[in-house]
Amino acid sequence: MNLEDNYGRKHDYLRISITDRCNLRCIYCMGEDGIKLLNHNEIxxxxxxxxxxxxxxxxxxxxxxxxxGEPLVRKGVENLIGSLSGIAGIEDIALTTNGELLEPMLDKLMDNGLKRVNISLDSLKPDLYKKITRVGNLDKVLKGINSALRKGLTPIKINVVLMAGVNDQEIYEFLKLTLDDPIHVRFIEYMPLDGHDQMWSKRYLPLNAVKEKAAGLGFRLNPEEGLVGNGTAETWRIHGAQGTIGFINPVSCHFCSSCTRLRLTADGKFKPCLYWQEEINVRKALKNPLVLQSLIKQGLSLKHEKHQMNAQTQGNEQGYVRSMAQIGG
Known part of the structure; x- marks a missing residue:
């Protein structure tokens, strides 16, 4: 058996959500009151x-x-990374974080085998950052980024969910981040998930607007290949820049045919695709490798050829649609 689906896609990449808890309340991720959290014994x-x-x-x-959620809010995450890095065959371990807790934890994370970090950052303006996150502190994030740069944790990727009328006036500032440092800014299309369809229709912005903005500002973009862990992004480099610019277009230009990703949720559900609701409960089989392999094979068979971002989704076996905070993006 291997990790191949019905369409010949071989999967070598697993995203592991270790908690549904987060220290932020980003407007595109959850409501102001947060989400219904799992009990600790469910995780x-x-x-x-x-x-x-x-x-x-x-x-x-x-x-x-x-x-x-935010993985750094769970105690002992550095020990998990250490255990995972010792597994035969595992070549790369990365972390997606909002960055607010990164600086004081960075040494322990790197010492235990963390190779790369993605930082979710949607504004470089303190007031707007706090408005988007509702409770965030931009200074903590910037300190985390600078610390990662000093310690050589590269490539550092910054994920920016671009929203019309919210942060689209900061495109220039984000582009400039790539000029003098090995920072890779990745603009991500706002996706119509989690029942936020009304907000999405108002805030969605195709990423071609970024390229047009860059050209209008006099930046010359050259296509770039070979950046580690960049399978879903269309990557460009401003002429002479140390970093790159990525465009992740799941709505306007999906990357389903080349997808190699699988997901494990914090409560033990195996998800073959972020966008479809199918998932398999594998927790009950974790002590029986043969049964687990059978469930994995079943899950791979559920993976569709491509997503239908605007399709009417069906709830999972619990009767609700998971939020991005519960899936882990």
């Missing part, structure tokens, strides 16, 4: 996560990304 233990990866690594799993 996978670190031992269960390690066991899951040990079953998949002989099948071709090579890359891991730790996500949340």
């Amino acid at each position: 996978l233990t670190y031992e269960e996560i390690v066991g899951f990866v040990k079953v998949l690594s002989p099948l071709g799993l090579r890359r891991l990304r730790i996500t949340g």
